[in-house]
Amino acid sequence: MSQKNASPKIKNSEESFHHSTQALNSFAPRLLAWFETSGRHDLPWQQHQTDTPNPYIVWLSEVMLQQTQVTTVLPYFARFMASFPTVQDLAAADWDTIAEHWAGMGYYARARNLHKGAKQLVEVINETGDFPQTLAGWEAIAGVGPSTAGAIMAMGLHKYGVICDGNVKRVLTRWAAIDGDITKSATNKELWALAERLTPKENSGLFAQAMMDMGATLCVRRNPACSSCPLKEDCIAHAKGREMDYPVKAKKKPKPSKFSNALLIENAKGEILWLQRPDTGIWGGLWSLPLEFVEKVDGKTASKIVNNQTDDRQRLDVRSNEKIYETEFTTAEQIINEWLIENNLVAKSVSNTLLDDAPIKHSLTHFHWYLQPQRLVLDSEKIAELKGKLNAADIEFKWLDNKKAQDSLGLPRAMVKVLEI
Numbered sequence: 471m472s473q474k475n476a477s478p479k480i481k482n483s484e485e486s487f488h489h490s491t492q493a494l495n496s497f498a499p500r501l502l503a504w505f506e507t508s509g510r511h512d513l514p515w516q517q518h519q520t521d522t523p524n525p526y527i528v529w530l531s532e533v534m535l536q537q538t539q540v541t542t543v544l545p546y547f548a549r550f551m552a553s554f555p556t557v558q559d560l561a562a563a564d565w566d567t568i569a570e571h572w573a574g575m576g577y578y579a580r581a582r583n584l585h586k587g588a589k590q591l592v593e594v595i596n597e598t599g600d601f602p603q604t605l606a607g608w609e610a611i612a613g614v615g616p617s618t619a620g621a622i623m624a625m626g627l628h629k630y631g632v633i634c635d636g637n638v639k640r641v642l643t644r645w646a647a648i649d650g651d652i653t654k655s656a657t658n659k660e661l662w663a664l665a666e667r668l669t670p671k672e673n674s675g676l677f678a679q680a681m682m683d684m685g686a687t688l689c690v691r692r693n694p695a696c697s698s699c700p701l702k703e704d705c706i707a708h709a710k711g712r713e714m715d716y717p718v719k720a721k722k723k724p725k726p727s728k729f730s731n732a733l734l735i736e737n738a739k740g741e742i743l744w745l746q747r748p749d750t751g752i753w754g755g756l757w758s759l760p761l762e763f764v765e766k767v768d769g770k771t772a773s774k775i776v777n778n779q780t781d782d783r784q785r786l787d788v789r790s791n792e793k794i795y796e797t798e799f800t801t802a803e804q805i806i807n808e809w810l811i812e813n814n815l816v817a818k819s820v821s822n823t824l825l826d827d828a829p830i831k832h833s834l835t836h837f838h839w840y841l842q843p844q845r846l847v848l849d850s851e852k853i854a855e856l857k858g859k860l861n862a863a864d865i866e867f868k869w870l871d872n873k874k875a876q877d878s879l880g881l882p883r884a885m886v887k888v889l890e891i
Contacts, residue, residue, distance in 0.1 A: 487664060488646040493704045497645075498670045498677055504700035505680035510687070513540065514547060517625050518676045525601045526557045528626030529591075529611075532618045533584050536635075537577045540686065546575050557595070561588035569756050569880025576883065578753055583613025603627065616662075624675035633678045634665040637685025642668075643717035644689060647706035652717045724768070727838045730798075731762040732830070732888050733806070733817050734845040737853050737869060744875060745802045746866035752834065757868070757879040759888060760806045761841070763798035802865045809859055813852070817844035820891055829891055832884040843888045 487494060510516075515531035517523035530550060534543045549571050554560035560568070565585060572581040590611050594602055602608045608619035616634070623631030634642075639652055642664050650657030669677055688695045696708050707713045735743040745760055747753045799807060810816070820829075820843040830841035848856065860867050868879070872889045875881065 487667060488648070488706065489704060494667060497668045497701065500700040501680045501684065502673070502676060505676070505683060508698070509680055509683040514544070514551070516679060517628070518679055523626050523628050523675075525622055525626030526591075527551070528622050529557075529587070529608075529614070529618075530560075530584070532621050533580050533587075533613055534575070536580060536618070538575055542575065546572070557588050557591050557601075560585070561592040565755055566880060570878070571880075573756060573880040574883040574886065578756060578882070580613060582749070582754055586612040587614065601627075603629075605631070621678055624678045626675075628675055630669075630671055630674050631678065632662070632666050632669045632674070633681065634662050635682075637689075638665060638681050640691070640717050641681060641685050641689045641701075644694075644707035644713055645701055645705045647710070647712075647716070649718055651720050653720055657718075725833070725837050726766055726768050727840060728766045729764040729840045729842070731764060731817065731844045732841045732885070733760040733762055734820070734843060734888070735760060735806075735817075735856075736845065736847045738847070738850065739869075739871070741869040741871050742875065743856075744868045744870060744879060745800070748800055753882045755880070756882050757875070758882060758885055760803050761799075762803065762807060762844075763794070764842075766798075766837075801863060802860065802867070805859050805863055805865065806856070809856060810846075815846060815848075815852075817846035819844050830884055830887050832882075839884075841884060841888065843891055 511519065513531075515527045517528060531543070531547055534547060534550075550560075553567070553571060554563060563585070568581055568585050569578075572578065572584075575581075591601060594600075594607070602611070605616075605619050605623055608614050608622050609616065614622070617638075618635075620631035620633045621635075623629045624633065625631070639661050642648065642661055643652065646664060648657065648660060648664075650660065652658065652661070684699075684701075688699050692714075694713050696702050696705070696713060699705065699708070702708050707716050733743075743760060744757045747756050747758050749755050795804065829843065832839040832841065857867075868875075870878070876886060876889065
């Protein structure tokens with residue numbers, strides 16, 4: 471989807487917007503004046519103070535910032551730049567190394583797209599001698615949407631580019647009192663049209679950075695600092711005292727809750743069994759403890775089942791529903807689950823909490839995931855038998871103690887929390 475297609479098919483007229491031509495024309499100068507004195511100028515990926523911008527740095531930071539705050543991204547960005555100073559270095563790296571660098575930042579599909587995108591970019595560079603130079607060229611890279619492409623064009627290449635990410639949408643919906651649901655296509659087109667109208671042809675990169683800073687530091691979700699805002703004089707939401715009414719977004723239904731056991735299967739040396747997750751799905755390509763699905767409930771209703779008293783019954787109940795079983799268990803987890811049942815082996819809870827009060831809660835886009843750590847120590851004979859089962863199915867697995875697992879594997883943050891209990 472191109473940025474052009476994301477824009478509305480409306481008259482190119484000032485009548486299309488909620489402000490006067492004077493207000494529209496003065497928006498960028500006021501914002502840039504504020505940014506010069508009050509904006510952030512020390513972020514390691516910023517390119518507005520250099521004559522030779524580096525699109526690799528901007529692309530890398532934009533992907534990281536898509537779902538994550540600046541303070542969280544900073545150390546990850548530093549690690550990536552230290553290990554992969556060029557896009558060629560990133561493309562040549564193996565997935566496990568990239569996963570280890572990314573682990574803990576969440577939304578792991580971004581890391582997959584980053585690795586794939588790096589390889590695509592190297593192909594473009596080998597063919598043309600440079601990074602993509604057009605909006606369409608960047609949108610062809612994995613994980614790059616219209617706003618990210620606009621940011622790279624504006625900040626990474628010092629060309630014209632428009633951004634309209636979450637921060638920008640919050641600023642614009644308040645300033646123009648846009649009452650439409652921002653999850654709807656019509657509202658999205660209206661916002662893109664306004665963003666394009668406000669973005670100056672010159673210094674669009676500086677403007678993009680200023681808009682990001684405005685949304686991140688002043689026009690924040692809660693308690694916006696309106697008294698310091700350079701746009702307050704004609705901000706419609708502020709004039710009406712309705713800042714918190716924007717942006718308008720349909721209320722989400724309560725997320726369902728999912729409950730699983732996280733199995734700490736140990737050998738006599740204290741080494742734990744680790745499985746590499748499938749490339750697609752949750753934690754794709756990262757390493758995880760074997761997970762044993764127990765149940766899923768609507769909303770935030772919590773189960774009142776004590777794990778170590780009902781494990782066998784729950785396993786049998788889950789297995790009786792083939793669709794759920796295949797959906798909720800990876801192939802490796804199915805093999806382990808079957809083997810545990812055949813051998814009448816039951817892991818014991820690390821803590822005596824109820825399932826609804828499981829010590830690890832991991833919130834994803836579509837559900838809350840409660841994980842209950844359970845430990846099972848196997849003798850050498852059982853270890854050999856389990857290894858044989860996994861090897862026969864070509865399952866990727868490792869036996870590592872806590873420290874080595876955290877030092878050498880790309881682990882989701884939830885797994886690190888399990889190890890810390």
